[in-house]
Amino acid sequence: MSFTISSEISNKVAILTLGGSLDSSSASDFQSEIQKVAGESPSEMVLQVSELTFMASAGLRMIVFAKQKLGPSVQIYLVKPQDQIIDTLQMTGFIHSVHIVDKYPV
Template identity: 70%
Template structure:
């Protein structure tokens, strides 16, 4: 299972679309995208993850990295996550640091 990520910034909102499997072999790709968008000081980070099939602990670390890199004032939205990803976010407590939404803007 591969991984694909695309990003864009529109009106100060960083939008990343993730697909496939976010694990230790692909986390560096996400880290690079986060660093790229963080340099433009976005007001929010929106992760479109409806096509993300798997997220390992390395993916969770990337969410924590994004929160640290962007700062506490930047809200992170996770759009249309699959059930197993929501379960992982709940079990680790990260769900309290992000917003799970069906659509953005919420």
């Protein structure tokens, strides 16, 4: 399934909704969207990922990019990631650096 992304800023919170497959071919779309919301200096970033079916390491690199771009104090939330994506976050230690939640606001 091809990758889809949209974003909005609401009360200083950047909400990005991701769907389909995030691989090295589609990661640049994610990067553009991060750059777009970074311009608004959000205080938190929420990734709605319940419809994200695949995420390669290129997607993880973009989470690092977001952290660097927004600053280390900006917390990143992943809302409802699928099991296989949680496995990847666990395998790579990313699980300790992002918040996995069932809904946002928590």
